[in-house]
Amino acid sequence: MHRWLLLAYPRDYRRERGAEILETVRDMAPARRGPRLALNLIGHGLRARLGRPASRSVVVWATVCTLACALFGASFATWLAWAGSRPLDHGELAGVVHQLYPGDPAGDIGDAGSPAVFVIYGSPLSWDAASDLLLGDGGEYALATVAASFDRLPAGDRARTLDELRQRLAAAGWETRGPVYSNSYDCIPGDPRCDPATIPSDITVYAMRGDNVLDIHLYGPNTTPVMDIAMTRATPWTVYPAGIAGFLTAALVAWCLFGWASRRTEHGTPLARASANLLFGTGMFLWWAPILFSAPLVLVHHTGEPHFRWHPLWEWLGQPALSLPFLLGCLSLAAALALTVRPRRRPAAGRQLTGSTHLPGVHGPGSAAAGSSR
Template sequence: MHRWLLLSYPRDYRRKRGAEILETVHDIAPTSRGARVAADLVRHGLRARLGRPASRTVVVWASIFTVACGLFAASFGTWLTWLGSRPLDHRELAAAVSQLYPDKQVSDIDTGDPPSVFIIYGSPLSWSSASDLLLGDGGEYSLAGLGASFAQLPADSRPQVLAELRQRLEAAGWDYTEPVYSNAYDCIPDDPRCDPAAIPTNITVYAQRGDDVLDIAINDDNTTPKMSIAMSRSTPWSAYPVGVVAFVLGTFSGWCLFGWASRRTEGHHPLVQGSAKFLFGFAMLLWWAPILFSAPLMLTHHLREPHFRWHLPWEWLGQPALSLPFLCGCVMLVLALGLAALPHRQPVDQTVAHR
C-alpha cells in the first residue's frame, strides 16, 4: 500500500528518494499506526508537489486554487446529472392543476414540454445566446419549468385562500411549506409617497410530491387575489454523490496542476516568475470575487425561505450570472501555465563542471 501512496509525490521526487522513503516507512511501521503513517506520507507528498520548501504562502495559494477547482468541478458534475433528470411533462402539470382546483377556470397553462432541462430566455443554450450569457444576462440561464395561472380567485380573505390551498394540497398528497410573504415591490421608506400598508403582498407556498416541485404564488392586490403555479423537478439523487466525487477529483487535479506550475516556475527568470504570479493572483481575484459575493446572499436567502430544492450549486458561485470574470480568469490561468511551460536552463551539477 505504501508504494501506491508514493504517487502523491512528484515523479522526479519518487525517482530520487522513493526507495529511501519506503525503507524508512518499513523501519518505523512496527512502532507506528498504519493510518498515521499513510496520512503523513500523503501529506508530505502533496507538500512536495508544490516545491518551494522555504515558502510559507505557497500552501495557502495552492489551497485557494484547489478549493475553487473543486467547487467548479462539483458544479459541472451536478450539471451533468441534471441533464439526465426526468423531463418535464405538461400533462403532469395539467393533472396537478385539475387536482388542486378542478372547480376553477384556468386562464393560461403551458401545453408543450420545455425544449431542454436548462433554458435562457425560453430557448436552449447555444452560441447565439453567448452574448446574453456573458454580458450581464447569465442569470436568465435556469431550470426550465411549466406554468399555469388563474385569472382570479374568489375574493375571499387571505387566510381563507391559504387555508383552502393547504386543504387541497393535503388532499392531493403534496408536502408543503409555510407561506412566505414578500412585498410586490419596494419603495424608499422615507419617501412621503411610500405607504407600506398600500404595497401589495406576494405569498409563495412551495410543495413537493415525488420529484415534482410546485411554486404557488398568490398576488394579493387588496381586491382579488391572483394565483400562478410553476412546476419543476427536484434535485436528482445522483447529483449528491456525483458532486462529492467531482469535488474530490477537481481538488486533487487542481493541487497537482498548481504543483506542476509551481515547480516549473521555481527556477525561471524573475520576470517569468513575477508575470506568472501576477496572472495567477488576478485570476484568483476574478474567480473568488463572484463566490464571496454570491454565497452569502444565497445562504441568507435559504435561511429566510424554506426550499424543497436548493438553488443550483453554480448559482452559489455566482455563475453563470458573473461568467465573464470567470472566463477572463481562465484565460489568465492559461497564460500563467504557458509561462510555466517555457523551457529554462537547469543548473549545472558542480561535480560535473569541475571534471
C-alpha cells in the first residue's frame, strides 16, 4: 500500500528517493504502520510537489490557488447536476394555480414556450447568448422561473387573501414558510417627506412540494398586479455529491499543477520567475475579488429571509454576473503557465532535489530521506 502512497510525491523525487523511503517504512515497527503514517506520507509528498523547501509562502499561495480552483470546480459540477434536472414549463404552473384558485383564473401565465432549466433575459439559454452571458450581462442569467399574476385579490383584501392562501397551500400538501414583510419602496432617511410608518408593505409566502418551490407575492395597494405566483425547481439531490466530487477533484488537480509550475520556475531566470509571479498574483486577484464581494451579499440575503432552496454555488462565487474578471484571471494564469513550459535551467551537478519527508519516529537507513521526528 505504501508504494501507492508514494504517488503523492513528484515523479523525479520518487525516482531519487522512493526506494529509501520504502526501506525506512519497512524498518519501522508494524504498530506504527497505520493511518498516521499514511497521512504523513501523503502530506509530505504533497509538500514536496511544491519544491522550494526554504519557502513558507509557497504553501500559502498553493492553498489559495487550490481553494479557488476547488470552488470553481464544485460550482461547475453543481451546474452540470442542475442541467440534468427537470425543466420548468408554464403548463405545470397553470395546474398549480387552478388547484389553488379554481374559481379565480390568473392572467399572464405566459405561453407554452420551450421548457428550460436556465434562462437569460427570460429566454432559454442558448449559444446565441454566450457573448451576453460572459461579457458583461451575466447578471441576467438565472434558474428558470415561470409566473402567474392576479389583477385583483381573490378574497377581496390582503388579510383574508393571505389567510386563505396559507390554508389552501396546506390543504394541497405544500409546506409553507413566512409570511415575510418588506417595504414596497424605499425613501431617503432624514428627508422630511420620508415617513417609514406610511410606506406600504409587500408580503411574500414561500411554499414547497416535491421538486417545486413557490414564491407568492402580495403587493401593496395601488399596484398592478396585486399578486403573483412564481414557480422554480428545488435543488436536485444530485447537486450535493456532484459538488463534493467536483471540489475534491479540482483541488487535487490544482495542487499538482501548481506544484509542477512551482518546480519548473524554481531554478528559472529571475525575469521568468518575476513575470510568472506577477501573472499568477493578478490571476488570483481577479478570481478572488468576485468571491469576496459576492459571498457576503448572498449570505446576508439568505439570513434575512427564509429559503426552501439556497442560491446555487456559482452565485456565491459571483458568477456569471462577474464573469469578465474571471475570464481575465484565466488568461493571466494561462500566461503564467505558458512561462513554465519554456526550457528551465538545470540545477548544478550534485544538487539535491527539493522537498523533504518527515516520518514520525524514523531513524536508521532511511533517515536521510525521512528525517527525524519532531
